[in-house]
Amino acid sequence: MENLVSTLMDLVWSKPLVYGLLLTGIIFSFMMRFFQVRHFSEMIRLMFQGEKSPTGITSFQAIALSLAGRVGTGNIVGVSTAIYIGGPGAVFWMWATAFLGASSAFIESTLGQIYKREENGEYRGGPAYYIEQGIKGRFGRIYAIIFALVTILSCSLLLPGVQSNAIANSMKNAFGIEGWIIGAILAVVLAVIIFGGVKSIANVATAVVPFMAILYILMALVIIVLNIKEVPGLFALIFKSAFNMESAFGGIFGAMIEIGVKRGLYSNEAGQGTGPHAAAAAEVSHPAKQGLVQAFSVYVDTLFVCTATALIVLLTGTYNTTDGTVGKDGAPHLIKDGGVYAESAGEKDYSGTAMYVQSGIDKAFHGPGYQFDPAYSGFGSYFVAIALFFFAFTTILAYSYIAETNVSYLMQGQSKSAITIGFNIARVLLIAATVYGTVKTADLAWQLGDLGVGLMAWLNVIAIWILHKPAVKALKDYERQKKELGSGRYAIYRPDPEELPNAKFWLEDYPERLRQENIQ
Structure with a gap:
């Protein structure tokens, strides 16, 4: 099975996808005149602008739900793995993926809003919806079904x-708790939350994600202060390594870019097609509003949380980097050996890279004389285990919502009880996969995850290239109204029915609501 998954992953994660994601971000950024910079303050303002309804969730709840999916294992283990395979320069390419990927996140999330629907008292939307409604015809319907099935x-x-x-490994390392016990606990807690529906998931995400992300970033800031003299040299190392100017890491240039982009996408999910599901659930007066909010969530994930991880391990030096070769003893050859996990890291076994962060935190508080001991569970082990638990757990919650949305899409027209059965089957499968993940090998887990991300990314990136024009036009319309009205707060989306005949929510449902509320 591992050989099959590895072969499929190599096919999916070929160079066209890696460099195609970067190229997509570059072209979309130019199309929208680098809105990532121009509208940075607007993104933050819109995030806290509450618009509520019995059907939709607020923008803040939507970004929290989206961040629940974005901020997960990739922010700790993924970043550490990127440094292990690609060296410090991989961090730069993660940053580049986030900055450019914000444009892809805007396009897909705005499309999610434009083509959303109201189903059983909740807003539903995402790539399957905008693929069918935007591409139209038999091809659009088949393409949408394929995306929905792949996403489920x-x-x-x-x-x-x-x-x-990742939760099981970190908990075992910190507290000595066996994986099957963690699996049982996760199964029970997950069941209680996900069977409560989208608002239950959003409420948990809203409470947990901001708190844990801020706490994690604060930990990184403490370590920066403790190592403030090393910061200029560290950033110089990242940039020099990123452009092949650092001799120690020069031989891994290609691997650095590829792993930086791959782990960047795995973490922030820009262009993958997960974000639009949460974006579509938000109650807003203009699709571009939620598109801007979702673009900011990419910044939070990669530029803030992932950078926090990178700074912890790079400032403290508790990381290894391999050149991809294996010695006679079967262990990978290291071109940088931080003395952490080197003795047990297999060629593709990255489960221990979380120890870079754990050891980095311990070293920061113990001083330069600290020596890593894999048998020792210090404050760093406890902190990372708890952070990973909350990050990864809320990500699983987001996966549940995304799977349900695509089940809802496939079961359109079915009775409410039939749809509920479909939801419950998806929930049970997710709980089973979660439990299985606590006892299977890390290598297989990551390869399965990479395969899933890659398949979704291929399908969604092609779709947003075909359908990007309405989203770009929505941004221009929002900018025009903002300028005319003096504030984007009062911007209302009124699409042209001849251009977007399938944007039925904005053509029929929303105008009727405005009429009832006597808003012109």
């Missing part, structure tokens, strides 16, 4: 194991 497979079966595996 990925979010219910392939991706949860990565998150739960």
Whole structure:
């Protein structure tokens, strides 16, 4: 099975996808005149601008739900793995992926809003919806069904194991708790929350994600202060390594870019097609509003949380980097050996890279004389275990919502009880995959996760290239109204029915609501 998954992953994660994601971000950024910079303050303002309804969730709840999916194992283990394979320069390419990926996140999330629907008292939307409604015809319907099936497979079966595996490994390292016990606990807690529906998931995400992300970033800031003299040299190392100017890491240039982009996408999910599901659930008066909010969530994930991880391990030096070769003893050859996990790291076994962060935190508080001891569970082990638990757990919650949305899409027209049965099957599969992830090998877990991400990314990136024009036009319309009205707060989306005949919510439902509320 591992050989099959590895072969499929190599096919999916080929160079066209890696460099295609970067190229997509560059072109979309130019199309929208680098809105990532121009509207930075607007993104923050819109995030806290509450618009509520019985049907939709607020923008803040939507970004919290989206961040629940973005901020997960990739922010700790993924970043550490990127440094292990690609060296410090991989961090720069993660930053580049986030900055450019914000444009892809805007396009897909705005499309999610434009083509959303109201189903059983909740807003539903995402790539399957905008693929069918935007591309139209038989091809659009078949394409949408394929995306929905791949997404259900990925979010219910392939991706949860990565998150739960990281939780199990970190908990065992810190507290000595066996994986099967963690699996049982996760199963019970997950069942209580996900059977409560989208608002239950959003409420948990809203409470947990901001708190844990801020706490994690604060930990990084403390370590920066303790190592303030090393910061200029560290950033010089990142940039020199990123452009092949650092001799120690020069031989891994290609691997650095590829792993930086791959782990950047795995973490921030820009262009993958997960963000639009949460974006579509928000109650807003203009699709571009939620598109801007979702673009900011990419910054939070990669530029803030992932950078926090990178700074912890790079400032303290508790990381290893391999050149990809294996010695006679079967262990990978290291071109940088931070003395952490080197003795047990296999060629593709990255489960121990979380120890870079754990050891980095311990070293920061113990001083330069600290020596890593894998048998020792210090404050760093406890902190990372708890952070990973909350990050990864909320990501699994987000996967549940995404899977349900695609089940809802496939079961359109069915009775409410039939749809509920479909939801419950997806929920049970997700819980089973989560439990399985706590006891299977880390290598297989990551390869399954990468396969799921790659398949979704291929399908969604092609779709947003075909359908990007309405989203770009929505941004221009929002900018025009903002300028005319003096504030984007009062911007209302009124699409042209001839251009977007399938944007039925904005053409029929929303105008009727405005009429009832006597808003012109």
